[in-house]
Amino acid sequence: MSHPQGEQPLITHLIELRTRLLRSLAAIVLVFLALVYFSNAIYDFVAQPLLSQLPEGTSMIATDVATPFLTPIKLTLVVAFFAAIPYLLYQAWAFIAPGLYQHERRLIMPLVASSAVLFYTGMAFAYYVVFPLVFGFFTSTAPTGVTVATDIASYLDFVLTLFFAFGVAFEIPVATILLCWTGVTTPKSLKEKRPYVIVGVFVVGMLLTPPDVFSQTLLAIPMWALWELGLFFARFYVRKEERQEDASQEGG
Structure with missing residues (x-):
């Protein structure tokens, strides 16, 4: 049985942690730069569950001047974080692995891999199953004479909360x-x-x-x-x- 590495100075662990954090941040930035050109298309995809439930002739609205630009950018940044989760988990694994026994490493690795899969599964479940039910219910219960016109920033905050909640719930x-x-x-x-x-x-x-x-x-x-x-x-x-x-x- 192999043993964990010997005691290392605290400064060594801090330097290693900083390196892992910088690599994680760089990964998120790189994914964001690769996706930012498609930010409007990404928002359209995320907004589809609500748009498909809105009454004919209605649409989502933007109440602030900069919202049409900033909201898709914000979503793209969050998507970049979600997309980088496997790499972020790998960096966390690489940081703690030297302090584990060999048999513990064999047990932890499946947990790290399954964590990413389960998180994505929870998000997919929210998008394809929960969103149609939720938005179908909300739009159908609007009082007579009330036009459903959701602000795009408010919608984004709502769906990101649900994405994260279901991603975590599936863990x-x-x-x-x-x-x-x-x-x-x-x-x-x-x-x-x-x-x-x-x-x-x-x-x-x-x-x-x-x-x-x-x-x-x-x-x-x-x-x-x-x-x-x-x-x-x-x-x-x-x-x-x-x-x-x-x-x-x-x-x-």
């Missing part, structure tokens, strides 16, 4: 595994809390979706499934002695 399996791996809890303890988890995901679904049972269930069930997935894989991230103890308790 449930990784969070579950880390809680078990670090000893905060155990798979056996989490199994006993399953009824509370089920209630919790439906409460979250109620808070993040329009007030109808279909939309709430559409979010709650994937979150529950992701929690179960994390619970399944968490067994492989607990110490061997704990696995044996849990197995003996279940057998008894």
Whole structure:
């Protein structure tokens, strides 16, 4: 078994951290420069779920003079950050890897890769499933005589919040595994809390979706499934002695 590297001076770690942060920042800037020419097209794509639900003859509006220019630029910068997430996670991995044992590195690497995949999956779920439901509900409930004309900056803030919320929500399996791996809890303890988890995901679904049972269930069930997935894989991230103890308790 290989051991972590020996103790290094604090200044060495700080220099290494600065290097990783600068590389991460450079990656975001490079992606942004590559995408900034297409900023309007990117905004059009993100706005499509709302535009497709607006009544015929209506459109989104810009209430400030600089908003038509600044809002797509802001979105492109955020997209650059999201696109660079795999590289950012790699830099984080490269920073902490020297302090891990070989078997810990083998366990961490799948978590790093799956974190990016799950985050993107959460964003895709929000765009293709949640947005049509949310905006369809909002536009259909407008009072008579009220024209729905959403400001493009307000819309961007709203969808970015949902993108980030669903991206983070889909990290449930990784969070579950880390809680078990670090000893905060155990798979056996989490199994006993399953009824509370089920209630919790439906409460979250109620808070993040329009007030109808279909939309709430559409979010709650994937979150529950992701929690179960994390619970399944968490067994492989607990110490061997704990696995044996849990197995003996279940057998008894």
